[in-house]
Amino acid sequence: MRTARTIRHVAAAAALAALLAACSGGGTPDQATLGATSTGTTAPGATPTSPQAGPDAGPLPGVGIQLFQWSWDAIAQECTSALGPAGISWVLTSPPQEHVLGEQWWTSYQPVSHKIESRLGTREQFAAMVGTCRDAGVGIVADAVVNHMSGQEDPGVGWAGSSYEHYEYPGLFSDADGDFHHCDAPDGDIQNYKDASQVQGCELVSLADLATGTEHVRDTLKAYLADLMDLGVAGFRIDAAKHMPPADVAAIVADLPDGAVVWQEVIRGGGEPVTPEQYVDNGQVFEFGYGRELVGLLGGSTFRQALTLGERGMLPSDDAVVFVTNHDTERNGETLVSRDAEYLLANVLMLAGAYGTPVLYSGYAFDDRDAGPVQDADGRVLDATCADDAAPTTDLEAGAWTCEQRWPAIQGMVQWRHVTDGAGLAAVDESASDVLAFSRGDLGTVVVNRGDEPATGTWASTLAPGRYCDVAGGTVSAGECAGATIVVAPDGTLSATVPAEGFIAVHAEGRVS
Template sequence: MVFPEQDPFSALPLITSQYDPAGSPVCKCWLRSYPMISPVAENVIVKGRPWWERYQPVSYNLTTRSGSESQLSDMISRCNKVGIRIYADVIFNHMAAFTGIGTAGNKAMSDDKIYPGVPYTPEDFHPTCNIPNYLDPEVVRNCELNNLRDLDQSTQNVQLRIVTYLNKLIGLGVAGFRVDSAKYIATEQLEEIYSKLNDLNTSFFPPKTRPFIYQDVPVFVVFVDSHNNQRNGQILNYQTLKQYKMALAFMLSHPYGLPRIISSYFFHNKDVGPPQDSDENVKSPIIYSDGSCGNGFVCEHRWPQVRNMVDFRNAVSGTEIGNWWSNNEQQIAFSRGSVGFIAFANGGNLTEKIQTGLAAGTYCDIISGSLVNKTCTGKSVVVDGKGVASVRILESDFEGVVAVFVNSKK
């Protein structure tokens, strides 16, 4: 499956999303998007319910904090009917590092490498060993990541269990997968597993459509932050709001890759799980009349700046970067053909006359506002007959970006 620029791959890892139609925002995305849902397989229950417990599989039973198999199936079907394609985050490099009970009631006996809910027995795993050298592919692929019990994907039994699991999801209507920890699995074993997957469900997709698969270190999927690195203190996220929105705007304005936008919740430490009530039930986002959300959720994909930049990206599809401008002081600007123009100022005041590549006219900035009833609700940019505009971004401005395109012309 191909995702051209005009149909951006805006995968939204809705880590906390409920499958239940009363609470799930997945099928009501403001973007024409391709949500990536959190791991759908049963995981071990960890004290405190950290976000990463979803990456500690116990079985391939489709019961998690997000809901049951029937609720998952219903959500996928509803989303497909409105053109929202679902991608599942799947884990088959390993099984849980903890001994305990899973979200579907199955046991994980990690010390003995026994997982009855699959079932897996010690013969299905590589020998226990750590990974002291990440430059040695044999060690990386055959030893344990953070004590997670490393499956031996070269065995027929393990491959059968994995393929059965993935094909079940295909049957429910998913469009593809993000394969977690794929770099810890031998390439030839991944290829063998992928070759055994069914075509997508013809109730939702054309015949002979293959599942779209991308791995945890993709070279063509681009993103600013992810569920895995968002909390490490070194990545831009909603807590660094101005620069974060600048980075998202750059990603969506640049033609490279398939952009992925996270949709997350507020957090105060690196382990905190999704918003929950006193009984550890996951809360659902509250969607307000203006399209924003609450109840502990950030919903970055619903920000007006993100929505508008997706429109920008769709409009400039097929055009090249042109009229590159930079003052070598973290201020840049460029056009996308004769369709769009964007400028960034990461500090300092930007007050320059710059070639935009656009036709003469007045354009509404889609970062500080929008074009509403032929009026700009934010800044406006006036382009003269030569395509030049006076671009103004002050360091004191709330936004460090100005973006205009043909559809924002008054």
């Protein structure tokens, strides 16, 4: 029997599949916790379509990316010049609403009004970005801060000129109307994460906690989300969902149209009563355990478990959004980050895996965990820039953009994932302790070397004999390789030297004469 979840998932997958076919000619193409497609261009004459999946809809097809603190103009340009051509299906933006003033990144997560006006751009720029990205086949998922307002004790004026106080936001919320929670814990802040009533009824580091169980608060938040939907977004990341009862989140997203993306931030904590599983009826949930586990697998003795990651102690695959790092975890030391040697391999394993909906990450280098992106004299974030030869590096200057979406190896693996999507695991070879080789059906083979020395060997492949592009060097385009080639022999094996802390990858659509 088909459930509503299954029907919405099938519809979303079909919509994206149609878009991919049209575009490719049928080819396959603390403060720190506050934020705690293969596509191309739309077919001539067709209506641009954003890849979408609804609440309860299961995983989106394709690969997404979080462009943290990127301006709307920069995202629009990136959709056209890089993301669409690379096969990225959707972008997770930073929060678009008016926020408190300040240079730190977390000011974006302290709303003072629901005006679509921030240091990342104006309402008009946001709407233009959504349209430009949609035309490039890339959907926009907006980060929605609906659990709280600001944490400022003193009255202030926000980015767009709105006056506010800690518990007074004219035209939106007022303490006098019962729009905020106040609890008996010291300073009103969460003290005990093993007490669900505190987690969901006290303040998170002094942030004015909205009474999301009340009709007025819910209706106001619904109106904010509806406004963003009218601007064309595909859906939302629900920031700090853990700090709202699941029923409150359900009520807030209840009026979203079928096909709207709902991703919830619920960080799993050992022995805590609030768990990600409680939220899956509202939509997908970020599985923080995934990135944490990758750290150990790339440095420990259980390398093969990378192939079954997600089967133990995590959400079911259809409910999980997975990532190597995000804007919180890169600042708290829980996960690998772009300056780590193993970071690229972690992303390769995520893209080659079958668990969850994968989201890449692209932010900026920093020396201070609170530091915001580079801004002009008025506090506006400068447009991100990426070098033509963007690649993994350990020595970016503070403020430089990391640009993972431009790395040839990342683009190559996004393409590899599109080609192999849905194929089962095959030809696993873990005979060497630091090398893991495997295939997906008869569509692609990957060999990953986590060791600090090159690995020369021969591994089984399920591909037909022939010469193939190694997409570790970039994508295959019009039968041309961006990097080296690898030969699959008549006996179905491939022989190669895999770089230290590197990989090779070939897929069925990368065969060359």
